[in-house]
Amino acid sequence: MKLATLRDGTRDGTLLVVSRDLRIAHKADHIAPTLQAALDDWAYAAPQLEQLFTDLIAVPPKRAFELEVAQLMAPLPRAYQFADASSYLIHAELICRSRGETMPDGYKKDPLMYQGCSAPFLGPREDIVAASEDFGIDLEMELAAITGDVPMGIERDKAADQIRLFMLLNDVSLRGLTGAELAKRFGFLHSKPPSSFAPVAVTPDEFTGAWDGRRLHGTVRAWVNGELLGEPDAGEDMQFDFPRLIAHAAKTRPLPAGSVIGGGTVSNRDRAKGAGCLFERRAEEIIAGGEAKTPFLKFGDTVRIEMFDDTGRSIFGAIEQRVAQTPAKGAPAPAPEAGAGATPDAAAS
Numbered sequence: 001m002k003l004a005t006l007r008d009g010t011r012d013g014t015l016l017v018v019s020r021d022l023r024i025a026h027k028a029d030h031i032a033p034t035l036q037a038a039l040d041d042w043a044y045a046a047p048q049l050e051q052l053f054t055d056l057i058a059v060p061p062k063r064a065f066e067l068e069v070a071q072l073m074a075p076l077p078r079a080y081q082f083a084d085a086s087s088y089l090i091h092a093e094l095i096c097r098s099r100g101e102t103m104p105d106g107y108k109k110d111p112l113m114y115q116g117c118s119a120p121f122l123g124p125r126e127d128i129v130a131a132s133e134d135f136g137i138d139l140e141m142e143l144a145a146i147t148g149d150v151p152m153g154i155e156r157d158k159a160a161d162q163i164r165l166f167m168l169l170n171d172v173s174l175r176g177l178t179g180a181e182l183a184k185r186f187g188f189l190h191s192k193p194p195s196s197f198a199p200v201a202v203t204p205d206e207f208t209g210a211w212d213g214r215r216l217h218g219t220v221r222a223w224v225n226g227e228l229l230g231e232p233d234a235g236e237d238m239q240f241d242f243p244r245l246i247a248h249a250a251k252t253r254p255l256p257a258g259s260v261i262g263g264g265t266v267s268n269r270d271r272a273k274g275a276g277c278l279f280e281r282r283a284e285e286i287i288a289g290g291e292a293k294t295p296f297l298k299f300g301d302t303v304r305i306e307m308f309d310d311t312g313r314s315i316f317g318a319i320e321q322r323v324a325q326t327p328a329k330g331a332p333a334p335a336p337e338a339g340a341g342a343t344p345d346a347a348a349s
Contacts, residue, residue, distance in 0.1 A: 001053035002200040003028075003165065005035055005073045007123070012036060013073045017052045018200050019060075022317050025067040026056055035076050035201070039164060039257040042148055046164075067199075069317060070125050075167055075201035076146060076258060078119035082195075083249045084142075084171060084262035086112040087240040091267045091280060098283035111240040111248045114187050116171070116262065122196035124317060127324040128172055128303065130193070136175030137297040137323060140277040141222045141305050143234050144169055144262040145242050146201060150255035159243035159250075160213050164257075168198035168220070168307050168316040171262060175279055175296060195262075198305070199317030210309065214241035218315065220266050222276070223304040224297070229281065230274025234266045234307070297323045 004025065005013035012034040016025040031048045032038035038045040055061055086092060089107060096103045122128075130137050146165040154162070177191035210217045217235030221228065240248070245261050255261075265276040275281040282292035297303070306318040 001050050001203050002206065003035060003038075003049065003075060004067070004200045005075055005077055007071050007073050012077050016067075017049055017056060018067055019053075019056045020206070022067060022200065022314065024056060024060055024064045026052060026061055026064045028052060036258050039146065039148065042164060042257065069199050072125075072199050073123045074121035074197040075165070075199070076197075076260065077121055077123075079121065079146075079258050079260045080118065080256045081259040082116040082118035082121075082262070083113050083245075083259070084116040084144075084264065085240060085245050085248075086264040087238050087245065088264055088267040088276070089239045090237055090269050091265045091276060094267075094280050094283040094287070098286040108239065111245055112264075113245070113248060114192070116188075116192055117194050118260065120194055122194050122321075124197065124199045124319045125321065126196060127322050128170075128196070128297070129324050129326050130174065131326045133296070133298055134176055136177070138173045138175050138278045139222060139224070139229075139297065139303050139305070140171040140173055140265040141220050141230070142169050142171045142262050142265060143167070143216055143220070143307075144260050145246065147246060147255050147257065147259045147261060149257045150246060150250045150259065152250055152252065152254045154247055154250050156243045156247040159246040162246060162255075163204055163242060165201040165203055166207075166216060167201045167260070168305065168319065169262065170196045170303065170305050170319050170321065171265070172196065173277070173279070196319055196321055198307075198319050202316060206315075207309075210235070214243055216242070218307055218309060220305070220307045224278070225302055228274065229278070230267075230276050232266050232268040232273045232276060234263075236270075237268050238263065299323055299325050
């Protein structure tokens with residue numbers, strides 16, 4: 001089934017069930033008021049939501065209505081936890097090679113993961129906002145899993161059972177701030193602002209053969225100002241699969257229902273499929289023997305990210321965003337910190 005959240009003036013919105021073709025929706029607040037409430041009582045809510053989804057496809061109820069994407073929040077507007085990984089090692093390899101460095105062996109043995117900004121999550125049509133273009137505004141096409149209650153120390157083979165939904169996201173990064181933060185050896189903060197999400201969250205059963213219990217296969221495409229940036233397959237070249245990522249995140253702590261686990265920038269070794277972010281394209285330009293020519297995002301630029309099934313149908317709906325400057329508050333925008341881009345560990349972003 002496919003679930004969304006209608007903007008209603010509250011922090012968490014109203015839960016919607018959405019048809020498979022993303023055309024119509026029905027409020028589900030008589031089952032659970034919000035997606036988080038449904039996740040908290042999944043055994044009770046899921047069968048009823050599934051029945052409403054089935055009815056919506058077969059004979060739409062009288063109170064069904066046309067879905068207006070502009071009225072949607074992120075499917076899960078805020079989460080108890082957002083842990084984002086870097087599972088596609090070609091992404092890290094490219095960054096390291098562009099700096100004339102060798103990728104550390106540890107990158108191949110254990111997932112890279114950090115605590116991301118879990119509130120707010122941006123809706124599919126909300127602007128990417130930043131104080132300055134000098135921050136190096138970048139997009140990253142990613143997939144993420146929403147979990148149920150995951151016990152601490154869960155085994156990888158059992159972790160897949162805790163995946164409730166998948167989401168498509170744009171993990172916005174501010175590359176001009178990344179290096180200085182990592183140089184402090186304490187992780188990301190300012191360089192990882194709120195991420196944005198596609199219109200609907202989707203249960204694993206909707207993917208049939210595309211979900212193999214570990215990886216979600218399918219083409220993800222990203223455009224900047226209408227120009228295709230990349231179209232990699234999310235199931236290829238994913239070194240650390242979703243069950244492995246969930247087990248890693250739960251190594252020393254339980255994960256509450258509604259935790260979001262990101263898989264990192266989708267990227268393939270077949271570079272004919274393009275880049276998963278602007279950072280990768282710039283790295284390729286440097287490796288080719290020159291300097292980075294592709295600019296990071298500028299105010300007024302547009303970004304579109306979408307995933308398609310093998311028939312060419314949109315699965316999650318599209319993220320469509322404009323890049324905008326943070327409204328002025330009487331003070332100049334802060335400059336990037338000294339040392340930005342100085343460390344090889346920036347490949348983890």
